[in-house]
Amino acid sequence: MSADMNLKIKVWRQKNNKASGSFETYPVVANEHMSFLEMLDVLNEGLINQKKEPIAFEHDCREGICGTCSMVINGQPHGPSSGTTTCQLHMRHFKDGDIIVVEPYRASAFPVLKDLAVDRSAFDRIIQAGGYISVNAGQAPDGNAIPIEKGRAGQSFEAAACIGCGACVAACPNGSAMLFTSAKIAHLGHLPQGEVESNKRPQAMVAQMDKEGFGMCSNIGACEAECPKEIKLENIAFMNRSYLKAVFSGEEV
Amino acid sequence: MKWIITFFSSSIGKKLLMSLTGLFLILFLVVHLIGNLQLLKDDGGEAFNTYAYMMTHNPLIKIVAYGNYFFIILHAFVGISIALYNKGAKGQKYAVSNSNKTTWASKNMALLGTLILAFILIHMGDFWFKMKFTDELGMKSYEGFPEVRDLYTRVSTAFSQLWIVVVYLIGMMVLSFHLWHGFQSAFQTLGLNHKKYTPLIKSVGKAYAILIPLGFAVIPIWYFLFKTM
Ligand code: HEM
Ligand code: SF4
Ligand code: FES
Numbered sequence: 030m031s032a033d034m035n036l037k038i039k040v041w042r043q044k045n046n047k048a049s050g051s052f053e054t055y056p057v058v059a060n061e062h063m064s065f066l067e068m069l070d071v072l073n074e075g076l077i078n079q080k081k082e083p084i085a086f087e088h089d090c091r092e093g094i095c096g097t098c099s100m101v102i103n104g105q106p107h108g109p110s111s112g113t114t115t116c117q118l119h120m121r122h123f124k125d126g127d128i129i130v131v132e133p134y135r136a137s138a139f140p141v142l143k144d145l146a147v148d149r150s151a152f153d154r155i156i157q158a159g160g161y162i163s164v165n166a167g168q169a170p171d172g173n174a175i176p177i178e179k180g181r182a183g184q185s186f187e188a189a190a191c192i193g194c195g196a197c198v199a200a201c202p203n204g205s206a207m208l209f210t211s212a213k214i215a216h217l218g219h220l221p222q223g224e225v226e227s228n229k230r231p232q233a234m235v236a237q238m239d240k241e242g243f244g245m246c247s248n249i250g251a252c253e254a255e256c257p258k259e260i261k262l263e264n265i266a267f268m269n270r271s272y273l274k275a276v277f278s279g280e281e282v
Numbered sequence: 283m284k285w286i287i288t289f290f291s292s293s294i295g296k297k298l299l300m301s302l303t304g305l306f307l308i309l310f311l312v313v314h315l316i317g318n319l320q321l322l323k324d325d326g327g328e329a330f331n332t333y334a335y336m337m338t339h340n341p342l343i344k345i346v347a348y349g350n351y352f353f354i355i356l357h358a359f360v361g362i363s364i365a366l367y368n369k370g371a372k373g374q375k376y377a378v379s380n381s382n383k384t385t386w387a388s389k390n391m392a393l394l395g396t397l398i399l400a401f402i403l404i405h406m407g408d409f410w411f412k413m414k415f416t417d418e419l420g421m422k423s424y425e426g427f428p429e430v431r432d433l434y435t436r437v438s439t440a441f442s443q444l445w446i447v448v449v450y451l452i453g454m455m456v457l458s459f460h461l462w463h464g465f466q467s468a469f470q471t472l473g474l475n476h477k478k479y480t481p482l483i484k485s486v487g488k489a490y491a492i493l494i495p496l497g498f499a500v501i502p503i504w505y506f507l508f509k510t511m
Contacts, residue, residue: 101376101378103378104376104378104380104381130377130378132378135372135373135375135376136372136373137372137373201372202372202381204372204373205293205368205371235292235293236288236292243293244367244368244371244372245293245364245367245368247368247388247389247467248463248470249384249385250383250384251381251384255383263475265470266470266473266476267473268294269298269473270472270474273294273473276285276295281285
C-alpha cells in the first residue's frame with residue numbers, strides 16, 4: 030500500500046546564532062503516512078548513524094496545539110497544506126523524487142539559534158506586557174456568573190485558537206507580528222473579563238511588539254493565509270480600533 | 283504631549299497617518315478629475331481655464347491645496363520610512379518564496395508610491411510650475427474674469443507629444459495598482475473590518491481603482507487622437 034518515497038531534503042544548517050549558515054542536501058527514504066517531523070526524525074537517525082550532527086528543529090506536542098514546530102517548507106511556514114502545523118503535515122502531500130527546501134523562520138525579531146530553531150521569546154514578552162486579566166483571589170467564582178453574549182464568546186474563542194506558533198511573522202514580508210498580537214488582544218478584549226484592562230492591554234502589548242522590532246502591517250494578508258489556526262485579519266482591525274480608542278481615551282499605560 | 287509623540291512613533295500611529303492621508307488623497311483625486319474633465323469640453327478652453335484660475339485664486343481652495351501638498355509629502359515620507367523599517371524587520375529573505383495567496387500590489391506599495399511621486403513631480407513641473415512661476419503661458423480673457431493664464435493650450439501642446447501621453451498612461455496604471463490595494467487597506471488600518479460592510483468597501487475600492495485612473499487617462503488619449511493636427 031504505502032510505497033517508499035525517495036526524497037531530497039535541502040535544509041538550512043547553521044551552527045549557532047553567530048555563525049553564518051548554508052543549505053545542505055540530504056537524501057531520505059520516507060513513506061506517505063509519516064508526518065513531516067517523523068520524516069525529519071528518520072533523516073536525523075541516519076545522520077547520527079553517520080556520526081554527523083542531527084538537524085536541530087523544535088517540536089513538542091506533535092498534535093498541532095503547542096505551536097513549537099516552526100519551519101518554512103518550500104516557501105510556506107508549516108508547509109503546503111493550509112490550516113495545518115508541520116507536525117500534522119503528512120508526507121502524502123509530497124511526491125516520490127521531490128526536492129523539499131526547509132528553512133528557518135525569517136524575521137529579525139526571531140533570530141536563528143541553530144539550524145531550524147529560532148528564538149521566539151519576543152512573543153512571550155508581548156504576552157507578559159498585557160496578555161492577562163484581573164480576577165479577585167479567593168473562592169472560585171460561579172461558572173456562569175458573568176453572562177457573555179454568544180457572538181462575543183465566539184469571536185473570543187476564534188481568536189483564542191492562536192497557538193503562538195509565529196507562522197504569521199514568518200509569512201509576513203514585513204516581519205510583522207500584528208496577527209499574533211491582535212489575536213491575543215481580541216481573545217481577552219471581546220470578553221467582559223477583559224474589560225478592566227481594555228485600555229491598558231492594547232497599548233502595552235503594541236508597545237512591546239514595536240519594541241521587539243517587528244514590522245508594521247501593510248494588510249497584505251500572507252499571515253492569514255498561512256496561519257495554521259486560521260486566525261482572521263478582522264482581529265488586526267479589532268486591535269487597531271482598541272488601540273486608537275485606548276490612546277484617545279487618555280488612560281496611561 | 284508625550285502621548286502624541288508616543289502615538290505617532292508607534293506602528294499603529296504611523297499606519298493611521300498613512301490611512302488618513304491616503305483617504306484624503308483619494309477624495310482629492312475625485313475633485314481633481316471632475317475639474318480635469320472640463321478639458322473634454324469643446325469650448326476652446328474657457329471652462330478649463332476659468333476653472334484653473336478659480337483653483338489658484340480662491341483663498342479657501344488655496345488652503346486646501348496647501349494641505350494637499352503637505353499630505354502628499356507626509357504620506358510619501360511616512361510610507362517610505364515604514365517600508366525601509368519593514369525591510370530591516372524582515373531581515374534575511376527566503377531561498378524559496380511562495381506567495382500566490384497575496385497580491386503583487388500589496389507587497390510593492392512603496393515602489394508604486396515612489397513611481398507616483400515621480401509622476402507627480404513631472405506632472406506639476408509641466409503644468410503647475412509653468413503656470414505659476416514662468417511666463418511661458420499666454421493670456422486669455424473671458425467674460426467675468428480678469429486675464430487668465432492659458433493652461434488649456436499648454437495642456438493640448440503637451441498631449442500632442444506621444445512620449446508625454448505614454449508617461450501619463452504609465453502613471454495612471456501605477457496609481458491604479460496602488461489604489462487596488464490601498465483603498466480597502468486604509469479602512470482595515472482604521473479598524474473597520476466587518477462582514478457587513480467590508481465586501482462593499484472592497485468592491486467600491488476596486489471600482490475606484492479602475493475608474494478614477496481611467497478617467498484621468500482618457501484626457502491625454504483624447505487630446506492625442508482628436509486634437510492633434
Ligand atoms: C495621489 C496619490 C496617492 C494616493 C491616493 C494614495 C493612497 C494610499 C492609500 C489609501 C494607502 C493605504 C493606507 C493604509 O494601508 O492604511 C496607501 C498606502 C501607501 N502609500 Fe500611498 N497614495 C498616494 C501616493 C503615494 C506616494 C507618492 C507614496 C510614496 C512615495 C505612497 C506610498 C505609500 C506606501 C508605502 C503605502 C503602504 C503603507 C503600508 O501599508 O505600510 N503613496 N496609499
Ligand atoms: S496568529 Fe496564527 S500564525 Fe500567528 S502565532 Fe497565532 S496561530 Fe500562529
Ligand atoms: S509540535 Fe506542537 S504544534 Fe507542532
